[in-house]
Amino acid sequence: MLLLPKNAKLIGQGITGGEGSTALPWMxxxxxxxxxxxxxxxxGQELEGVPIFNxxxxxxxAVGEVDGSVQFVPPIHTKRAVExxxxxxxxxxxIGAEKVxxxxxxxxxxxxxxxxxxxxxPASVGIVNPHRRLKIGSIGGGDPDRVxxxxxxxxxxxxxxxxxxxxxxxxxSGLGVSWAVGxxxxxxxxxDFGDFxxxxxxxxxxxATLMFGELGGTYEDRVADLIKTKKIxxxxxxxxxxxxxxxxxxxxxxxxxxxxxEGERGLPSTKRRLLKxxxxxVAESLDEIPDLLKEVIK
Amino acid sequence: xxxxxxxxxxxLSSYGINTPKGEVLRKAQTPRLxxxxxxxxxxxxxxRAEAGxxxxxxxxxxxxxxxxxxxxxxxxKEEVTTVLAEEIVDHDEEYYVSLSxxxxxxxxxxxxxxxxxxxxxxxxxxxxxxxxLADTPPKIKAPAGFEKEDFETFTSEVFPxxxxxxxxxxxxxxxxxxxxxxxxxxHFALDAKxxxxxxALARHPAWDFPPRSVAGHTPTKREVAAKKIDEGDHRxxxxxxxxxxxxxxxxLASGGxxxxxxxxxxxxxxxxxxxxxxxxGNPPKEKVxxxxxIVLSKEGINGLWVVGxxxxxxxxxxxxxxxxxxxxxxxxxxxxxxVIRRGGPRDKEAFEMLRKVKDFDLHLYGEEISIAKSxxxxxxxxxxxxxxx
Numbered sequence: 001m002l003l004l005p006k007n008a009k010l011i012g013q014g015i016t017g018g019e020g021s022t023a024l025p026w027m028x029x030x031x032x033x034x035x036x037x038x039x040x041x042x043x044g045q046e047l048e049g050v051p052i053f054n055x056x057x058x059x060x061x062a063v064g065e066v067d068g069s070v071q072f073v074p075p076i077h078t079k080r081a082v083e084x085x086x087x088x089x090x091x092x093x094x095i096g097a098e099k100v101x102x103x104x105x106x107x108x109x110x111x112x113x114x115x116x117x118x119x120x121x122p123a124s125v126g127i128v129n130p131h132r133r134l135k136i137g138s139i140g141g142g143d144p145d146r147v148x149x150x151x152x153x154x155x156x157x158x159x160x161x162x163x164x165x166x167x168x169x170x171x172x173s174g175l176g177v178s179w180a181v182g183x184x185x186x187x188x189x190x191x192d193f194g195d196f197x198x199x200x201x202x203x204x205x206x207x208a209t210l211m212f213g214e215l216g217g218t219y220e221d222r223v224a225d226l227i228k229t230k231k232i233x234x235x236x237x238x239x240x241x242x243x244x245x246x247x248x249x250x251x252x253x254x255x256x257x258x259x260x261x262e263g264e265r266g267l268p269s270t271k272r273r274l275l276k277x278x279x280x281x282v283a284e285s286l287d288e289i290p291d292l293l294k295e296v297i298k
Numbered sequence: 299x300x301x302x303x304x305x306x307x308x309x310l311s312s313y314g315i316n317t318p319k320g321e322v323l324r325k326a327q328t329p330r331l332x333x334x335x336x337x338x339x340x341x342x343x344x345x346r347a348e349a350g351x352x353x354x355x356x357x358x359x360x361x362x363x364x365x366x367x368x369x370x371x372x373x374x375k376e377e378v379t380t381v382l383a384e385e386i387v388d389h390d391e392e393y394y395v396s397l398s399x400x401x402x403x404x405x406x407x408x409x410x411x412x413x414x415x416x417x418x419x420x421x422x423x424x425x426x427x428x429x430x431l432a433d434t435p436p437k438i439k440a441p442a443g444f445e446k447e448d449f450e451t452f453t454s455e456v457f458p459x460x461x462x463x464x465x466x467x468x469x470x471x472x473x474x475x476x477x478x479x480x481x482x483x484x485h486f487a488l489d490a491k492x493x494x495x496x497x498a499l500a501r502h503p504a505w506d507f508p509p510r511s512v513a514g515h516t517p518t519k520r521e522v523a524a525k526k527i528d529e530g531d532h533r534x535x536x537x538x539x540x541x542x543x544x545x546x547x548x549x550l551a552s553g554g555x556x557x558x559x560x561x562x563x564x565x566x567x568x569x570x571x572x573x574x575x576x577x578x579g580n581p582p583k584e585k586v587x588x589x590x591x592i593v594l595s596k597e598g599i600n601g602l603w604v605v606g607x608x609x610x611x612x613x614x615x616x617x618x619x620x621x622x623x624x625x626x627x628x629x630x631x632x633x634x635x636x637v638i639r640r641g642g643p644r645d646k647e648a649f650e651m652l653r654k655v656k657d658f659d660l661h662l663y664g665e666e667i668s669i670a671k672s673x674x675x676x677x678x679x680x681x682x683x684x685x686x687x
Contacts, residue, residue, distance in 0.1 A: 101501075102468075244561045255539055
């Protein structure tokens with residue numbers, strides 16, 4: 001399950017590190033969802049009133065069953081941290097680290113499939129739901145209300161920065177968000193646009209989805225398939241970035257690890273064409289997105 | 299990072315994959331190997347045969363002339379500094395083999411095709427997902443045209459070695475085109491296209507491949523300088539992706555997705571970017587300072603656009619402070635219009651600081667103006683500046 005329940009409780013792995021300890025008060029300030037932290041060697045300490053344990057096992061033993069884990073673990077140790085969480089029976093993990101080796105990402109995806117668990121990321125900026133006062137990860141920084149007013153549009157984005165930018169765009173047009181999710185811009189990710197869209201079909205707060213895609217990979221193509229085969233019926237508006245890269249040498253990585261065109265794969269023009277053909281609303285510029293959405297959710 | 303053929307082949311041999319006897323040549327010299335030989339210019343772009351990078355040398359006395367037609371030449375916009383000389387392996391069939399990561403199955407995938415060679419994209423091929431959890435290779439079958447004996451040798455002998463190499467060395471691509479078998483049934487990789495995963499560098503202390511450009515491109519001075527900013531400093535990233543372009547508006551963008559969005563928006567507004575680059579992940583101000591100087595070192599620019607989305611964790615004050623510090627050090631003093639569109643943590647302090655800066659033509663915007671709108675403003679100001687100077 002990707003759409004965490006109203007009173008979700010989570011642990012934070014690597015929460016005592018630089019990024020984790022910055023994000024922790026931000027998360028707690030929005031809604032008290034983090035009930036324990038895990039950092040090997042820091043067990044027994046407290047951070048922002050949250051007890052820290054050496055292992056996931058100890059944490060879960062002390063605070064009881066949790067809905068998942070949010071990770072602030074360095075990329076090279078991410079695989080081990082996910083293994084630990086899944087071995088303890090956790091069914092949801094959000095990975096914040098960028099630049100996780102592709103071999104590890106593929107392993108993590110396969111392991112989560114095998115265990116029936118959901119993984120978001122690597123390189124996920126987080127998830128926020130203003131209706132449920134749920135925020136995990138660094139999404140929206142210390143003031144998510146600034147960019148994510150409650151509403152009925154779900155945002156799914158490969159880019160962390162653009163997740164907030166799109167929230168702001170909706171806010172300025174009198175719209176708001178049900179969920180905002182950074183799915184991560186890496187080559188192999190645990191949950192793609194399609195995985196979230198399938199769950200959003202049954203989400204009462206969501207009337208339409210706005211997705212931010214970019215060059216590289218095939219996750220956008222899958223959305224077109226899902227719309228075509230009627231697995232997704234709620235309206236989807238899409239913005240695909242990176243058109244300008246088509247005049248540059250191919251096989252270059254632009255920003256995110258997954259933003260790379262290889263042969264004919266990953267061209268932004270192909271993604272736009274497939275999405276248009278499927279019936280998705282494809283925006284030519286960011287500024288026309290609110291009008292596209294207002295048409296379908298009025 | 300993509301490897302040159304000779305580097306890829308060294309990796310292949312170290313995992314027990316046969317490659318033709320070869321010799322790496324960097325200057326006009328006589329090879330130890332005997333003719334007939336194949337000379338292969340070491341460039342990163344594909345389609346090397348069509349581009350004229352491959353020469354067959356039949357006679358000893360023709361060797362130097364042939365070598366000279368490759369060394370020092372530009373092929374596909376890449377300068378040839380290295381030539382691989384190889385013995386010729388007699389063979390009949392040619393096969394295409396690759397291991398890579400597929401975003402559709404979200405895992406490794408093996409692709410096989412018979413009759414490989416230069417036009418493999420046009421052949422029918424079979425793909426098989428490989429589980430990263432399994433200890434044994436997956437069951438595969440031969441694509442049409444793959445000789446039975448060759449396929450048996452491939453599955454029993456070659457494939458397990460390729461898998462071990464692919465995983466143990468953190469490759470993102472391992473492509474052999476063609477794989478051939480000689481008259482004794484012994485396999486040979488006649489070519490190798492190998493990409494290593496830059497994200498896995500930390501667990502491969504032995505990797506010491508010299509820096510290189512991308513296929514079909516010789517890097518500019520600025521591209522080389524920008525890439526150096528991140529070396530040895532893992533706090534955030536700045537300049538790892540930098541490209542010089544033809545236009546007159548310098549771009550200092552933030553964020554992977556936002557930088558792409560901004561470039562598209564600038565072009566849509568009629569502006570012409572002088573470069574692409576981005577910094578993100580909360581880099582220290584020194585990195586932003588260095589990147590700013592590189593972006594501004596370009597001649598003939600009529601505007602500078604500092605643009606990003608509303609950031610989640612990049613410290614806007616710190617990064618823009620680095621920007622201003624660079625601006626103050628640039629000679630001659632930049633008079634061009636500078637449009638800043640930023641938001642995120644500590645942006646109020648950042649704008650307070652920027653409003654006090656009076657010695658540059660700064661145009662400050664926060665989240666109240668969209669990226670697209672600020673692209674229009676930048677384009678207009680740059681045009682005005684171009685006509686006034």
